[in-house]
Amino acid sequence: xxARLLIRIVAWALLAYLVLPLVVILGASLTTxxxxxxxxxxxxxxxxxxxMADPGYVSSFVTSTLLAGxxxxxxxxxxxxxxxxxxxxxxxxxxxxxxxxxxxLVLPHIVLGAALLQFGAYFGLTRSFLALLVGHTVIxxxxxxxxxxxxxxxxxxxxxxxxxxxGARPWTTFFLVVLPQIRAGIVTGSIFAFISSFxxxxxxxxxxxxxxxxxxxxxxxxVQYTIDPTIAAVSGATILAAVVAIVILDLTIGLDMLSxxx
Amino acid sequence: xxxxxxxxxxxxIVPLVFFTAFFLAPLATVVVASLSASGxxxxxxLDHYVRVLADRYHWDVILVTFRIGLYTTLACxxxxxxxxWYLVRIVKWRxxxxxxxxxxxxxxxxxNIVRSFGWMVLLGRNGLVNDGLMGLGLVxxxxxxxxxxxxxxxxxxxxxxxxxxxxxxxxxxRVxxxxxxxxxxxGARPAATFMHVTLPxxxxxxxxxxxxxxxxxxxxxxxxxxxSGGRITVLSMxxxxxxxxxxxxxxxxxxxxxxxxxxxxxxxLAARIGTVKGSAT
Numbered sequence: 001x002x003a004r005l006l007i008r009i010v011a012w013a014l015l016a017y018l019v020l021p022l023v024v025i026l027g028a029s030l031t032t033x034x035x036x037x038x039x040x041x042x043x044x045x046x047x048x049x050x051x052m053a054d055p056g057y058v059s060s061f062v063t064s065t066l067l068a069g070x071x072x073x074x075x076x077x078x079x080x081x082x083x084x085x086x087x088x089x090x091x092x093x094x095x096x097x098x099x100x101x102x103x104x105l106v107l108p109h110i111v112l113g114a115a116l117l118q119f120g121a122y123f124g125l126t127r128s129f130l131a132l133l134v135g136h137t138v139i140x141x142x143x144x145x146x147x148x149x150x151x152x153x154x155x156x157x158x159x160x161x162x163x164x165x166x167g168a169r170p171w172t173t174f175f176l177v178v179l180p181q182i183r184a185g186i187v188t189g190s191i192f193a194f195i196s197s198f199x200x201x202x203x204x205x206x207x208x209x210x211x212x213x214x215x216x217x218x219x220x221x222x223v224q225y226t227i228d229p230t231i232a233a234v235s236g237a238t239i240l241a242a243v244v245a246i247v248i249l250d251l252t253i254g255l256d257m258l259s260x261x262x
Numbered sequence: 263x264x265x266x267x268x269x270x271x272x273x274x275i276v277p278l279v280f281f282t283a284f285f286l287a288p289l290a291t292v293v294v295a296s297l298s299a300s301g302x303x304x305x306x307x308l309d310h311y312v313r314v315l316a317d318r319y320h321w322d323v324i325l326v327t328f329r330i331g332l333y334t335t336l337a338c339x340x341x342x343x344x345x346x347w348y349l350v351r352i353v354k355w356r357x358x359x360x361x362x363x364x365x366x367x368x369x370x371x372x373x374n375i376v377r378s379f380g381w382m383v384l385l386g387r388n389g390l391v392n393d394g395l396m397g398l399g400l401v402x403x404x405x406x407x408x409x410x411x412x413x414x415x416x417x418x419x420x421x422x423x424x425x426x427x428x429x430x431x432x433x434x435x436r437v438x439x440x441x442x443x444x445x446x447x448x449g450a451r452p453a454a455t456f457m458h459v460t461l462p463x464x465x466x467x468x469x470x471x472x473x474x475x476x477x478x479x480x481x482x483x484x485x486x487x488x489x490s491g492g493r494i495t496v497l498s499m500x501x502x503x504x505x506x507x508x509x510x511x512x513x514x515x516x517x518x519x520x521x522x523x524x525x526x527x528x529x530x531l532a533a534r535i536g537t538v539k540g541s542a543t
Contacts, residue, residue: 003452004352011348014341015365017420021380022368024390028383036383038390078277085273089266097274100281106473106529107289108481110498111518114505115288118295118515134284141277199373201484202498206505216373220484223379235376242371246364 022239029232036227047233056218057234064214067129068197071136072144072190078137079145080186084178087152088160102146104139109202112139117206131207132214139203140193147189151182184253191249195242296515310516320500320517324524327496330411331480331528334418338475339468341419342426349427350434366424374421374484381417382408382488409491417489418479425478426471433467434460473532480525497521 024038032042051057079101085091086098104112116135120126125134159181163173201216208217215238222231299307314320349366353359369377384390385407392404407413437460445455483498490496497517504514 007344007348007352010341010344011352014345014423015362018369018423019365021377021384021420022372024383025376025380038383078280081273082277085270089270089273091267091270097278100286101277104285106477106525108477108498108518108521108525110481110483110501111292111522112285112288114501114514114518115292116284117505118511119288119291134280138281138285141281195371199371199375201373201375202481205502216375219373219379220375220488223375223382223488227379227382231379235379238376239368239372242368243364246367246371250360250364 025232025235026239029229029236031229031232034228036229036232047229048237050230051233051237054230056213057215060213060215060218061237063129063212064198064216067132067136067214068194071133071140071197072194074133074137075141075144075193076186076190079141080148080182083145083148083152083182084174087149088157102142105142109139109200113203113206116203120207127207127209127212129212132204132212135203135207136197136200139200140196143193143196144186144189147185147192148182149185151185152178156181188249188253191245195245199238292511292515292518294515295511296519298512300510300512310512311520313513314516314520323495323497323500324520326411326494327480327498327521328524328528330414330418330486330496331476333415334422334479335472335476337415337419338423338426339430339472342423342471343430343468345423346427346431346434350431366427369420370424374482375488377421378417378485378488381413381420385413385416385489408489409493411494414486414489414494417485418482421482421485422475422478425474426468429471429474430464430467433464437463469532469535473529476528476532477525480528481521 027040028036028038029040029047030043030045031037031040032044032046033040082097082101086094113135116131117126120131125131156178160173160177163177164170168176199216200214201220204214204217205220208214215234219231219234296310297306297308299305299309349359349362353362386392387404387406391407392401395401395405396403407416441463442455442459445459446452450458480496481498482496483502486494486496487499487502490499498521501514501517501521504510504517508514
């Protein structure tokens with residue numbers, strides 16, 4: 001069938017298009033030339049060594065990781081109870097509550113970043129780790145909320161009711177019945193949340209300084225002025241981190257979200 | 263559903279206070295700033311909006327922003343649908359599909375900045391794309407990509423394509439094959455079955471993917487900033503300037519509200535088209 005063949009060709013071309021820029025960066029980061037070259041001329045890990053020796057890059061990596069980690073923990077602590085409230089109770093204003101908690105997904109991050117800067121300025125909550133943390137928590141919370149909520153199905157309710165009918169206290173029911181059923185959702189949501197925080201530029205850029213910088217913002221500031229193989233090495237490191245994260249994700253929970261019917 | 267307000271109140275109090283303090287209140291500050299007089303005067307004014315909307319230049323920027331958003335969305339749908347189809351319906355070997363999904367998700371897990379940087383290298387005057395085009399004899403001189411809308415479009419489609427593929431792919435995987443079977447048993451050709459059965463059934467996926475891509479495209483900052491080479495301005499770049507170097511929060515606020523309102527209008531329209539089309543067939 002011609003249509004089938006055509007789809008195959010388009011799909012292969014698109015898969016190549018998806019990996020090409022990443023391959024180019026990884027390749028260019030290995031070049032021995034002092035400028036960016038692809039295909040690389042010669043192969044060296046010098047640019048990665050240079051990156052590791054630069055305290056600026058190392059501290060940005062640390063900041064990004066700490067920020068993404070603490071924002072994810074905060075988001076989980078806040079949104080798991082919220083998901084429970086939205087899935088298991090009826091109360092006035094429920095639709096409004098859920099759209100407020102989900103709206104950071106569609107709201108331009110640059111607007112939210114600007115808003116937090118202006119608002120934080122009234123009480124000195126700017127250009128600090130805490131200022132970054134509250135913003136990141138807001139934008140990543142919907143990921144955890146959505147995936148935890150999706151697993152709180154009506155069918156699971158029966159188990160929760162059985163647990164409380166048998167005399168379990170709410171906390172016991174939560175830890176022994178509810179939590180195990182939504183654990184996978186919390187893990188998936190947390191991973192997406194962590195990554196979204198780790199790669200964010202638009203929100204962080206308002207509250208970072210030369211000393212307190214996240215890795216994407218630092219890269220963004222560099223790339224606008226100079227491009228050299230160190231930048232490619234730093235970018236390459238983030239790509240490798242992403243690949244590792246995805247392979248782990250695939251091996252533990254499985255990423256085969258597009259499987260056919262069965 | 264259990265009723266009684268005590269439990270949901272206790273469960274929601276912390277997230278709601280947090281979102282009020284660090285989400286609703288900051289956004290309200292922007293709206294208030296956009297409506298209040300600048301300088302030492304007090305009172306409400308629409309001056310900043312007049313300044314934004316009475317200026318031809320701003321309309322040009324708004325037009326460019328939404329044109330890029332629209333083209334990005336269309337390109338993502340036209341390219342993403344076949345790719346989703348391929349992954350869900352054509353690939354039979356599970357391992358290969360897993361590898362494909364990983365290829366699809368790795369870009370999503372990498373920063374926009376890294377991905378746009380890759381395109382800066384590829385689309386440059388001596389980049390791989392121009393080398394390829396000249397090598398194939400398609401062009402005599404290097405094509406200018408950086409600093410053109412085409413360049414921005416290539417980068418944006420790249421960044422946003424996975425969202426459409428995942429949304430459409432999920433919808434495709436959930437289509438009940440007996441419906442398609444019935445259609446072809448009743449004598450419909452594959453093309454007719456696709457148009458009248460499969461496409462309408464995947465419409466919710468298409469609409470949700472399109473809305474996601476459109477909102478992300480019109481509010482994108484990093485990709486256009488890097489690939490425009492300072493030659494093309496989109497709304498988010500104007501907003502960033504106001505807050506980072508000009509420090510005019512009133513004017514920046516008005517620009518932000520304009521971006522928000524235009525985006526919400528387009529999203530509402532798309533959702534409407536989705537429901538109308540979906541119920542008609």
